[in-house]
Amino acid sequence: MNARELDSAYVKQQKADQELDYLNQAIYSLGNTLIFLLTAYLVARGQLEFGLIASVNDFSLYLFGSLMNIANYRGQLVASRGLREKILDLRQPLAQAEERGTTPAAFSVKDLRLTFANGHEIKYPDIQIKPGEKVLLTGANGTGKSTLFKLLVGEAVASGGQISFFDQAGKKVKPDRTKIGYLPQQAVLLPSSVMNNITMFDPELESKAKASAADAQLTEAVDSWPQGLETPVDLAGDNLSGGQKQKVVLARAEVHDSQLLLIDEGTSAIDQAAGRKILDKLLQSKQTVVLIAHNLTKEERDLFDREIKLSA
Numbered sequence: 567m568n569a570r571e572l573d574s575a576y577v578k579q580q581k582a583d584q585e586l587d588y589l590n591q592a593i594y595s596l597g598n599t600l601i602f603l604l605t606a607y608l609v610a611r612g613q614l615e616f617g618l619i620a621s622v623n624d625f626s627l628y629l630f631g632s633l634m635n636i637a638n639y640r641g642q643l644v645a646s647r648g649l650r651e652k653i654l655d656l657r658q659p660l661a662q663a664e665e666r667g668t669t670p671a672a673f674s675v676k677d678l679r680l681t682f683a684n685g686h687e688i689k690y691p692d693i694q695i696k697p698g699e700k701v702l703l704t705g706a707n708g709t710g711k712s713t714l715f716k717l718l719v720g721e722a723v724a725s726g727g728q729i730s731f732f733d734q735a736g737k738k739v740k741p742d743r744t745k746i747g748y749l750p751q752q753a754v755l756l757p758s759s760v761m762n763n764i765t766m767f768d769p770e771l772e773s774k775a776k777a778s779a780a781d782a783q784l785t786e787a788v789d790s791w792p793q794g795l796e797t798p799v800d801l802a803g804d805n806l807s808g809g810q811k812q813k814v815v816l817a818r819a820e821v822h823d824s825q826l827l828l829i830d831e832g833t834s835a836i837d838q839a840a841g842r843k844i845l846d847k848l849l850q851s852k853q854t855v856v857l858i859a860h861n862l863t864k865e866e867r868d869l870f871d872r873e874i875k876l877s878a
């Protein structure tokens with residue numbers, strides 16, 4: 567709906583642009599014809615030397631070029647006003663919607679399904695996750711585990727069924743999905759310091775960053791870096807190992823203290839001993855945690871309240 571509105575505003579702008587081009591061409595041609603006639607007249611009457619014609623022509627190009635530019639810029643401003651207003655209009659309700667939403671602590675899905683553009687369909691079993699529950703989500707590759715998280719955070723849109731969110735008291739709420747702690751399968755790091763990657767540029771969280779890094783078993787690495795938490799993450803994130811990257815995003819999740827945490831294989835690259843410590847921390851927390859993992863031992867799996875296994 568929003569995208570469509572934006573699209574139609576864009577089409578209108580394109581149309582206005584084309585009309586403007588046409589007008590400019592018309593002005594330019596007409597002006598040039600007038601100058602040509604005037605020049606011919608002056609030459610014929612002996613009032614203008616032939617050599618001057620070239621400079622007159624330059625002058626006309628310059629003059630009309632400038633006029634065209636002015637008309638163009640003004641025209642673009644006028645033509646894009648609708649689009650600019652539209653963008654502002656669209657932004658406002660989005661911002662307001664997020665403001666009004668409540669931090670979700672639990673969710674349920676019913677008859678949920680998603681058909682991709684290529685026709686591939688995923689159907690989910692009905693799932694209810696209670697506030698504070700610790701759930702392990704498993705299933706073979708391609709059964710839709712990651713896609714379920716994307717549907718929950720709004721990165722993917724369901725073709726049918728319902729997703730409901732609940733607060734800590736179990737009351738159904740309109741969610742602010744930005745408050746869901748979501749760790750995608752590929753750790754997303756920004757080209758900034760490790761500190762900023764943990765706090766996501768919120769200076770108020772800096773005092774808690776060290777403790778969160780410790781809980782994510784990152785202390786040893788941080789201590790070994792000369793710049794500590796201020797170590798820059800390079801653009802490709804290649805100066806951190808795969809496990810260290812996962813630890814940074816786990817620390818990010820902890821420092822932001824979400825009530826609902828969705829972790830997509832967030833510990834897959836972390837060594838057994840550190841992974842176990844992180845798991846223990848997560849499972850002791852008050853947060854609702856849904857963790858996707860393939861490589862847990864039987865003992866680790868038993869630490870969860872329950873396991874939901876998706877099948878194709």
Ligand SMILES: Nc1ncnc2c1ncn2[C@@H]1O[C@H](COP(=O)(O)OP(=O)(O)OP(=O)(O)O)[C@@H](O)[C@H]1O
Nearest residue numbers: 682683684686688706707708709710711712713714
């Ligand atoms: N954009 C897309 N277009 C078409 N099919 C897709 C798209 N995204 C995912 N799929 C398909 O949906 C299915 C579920 O993908 P998803 O990533 O959710 O699986 P998964 O359970 O997380 O698997 P894994 O254990 O390998 O991470 C797969 O068959 C995948 O090919």
Ligand SMILES: [Mg+2]
Nearest residue numbers: 711712713751
């Ligand atoms: Mg996946």
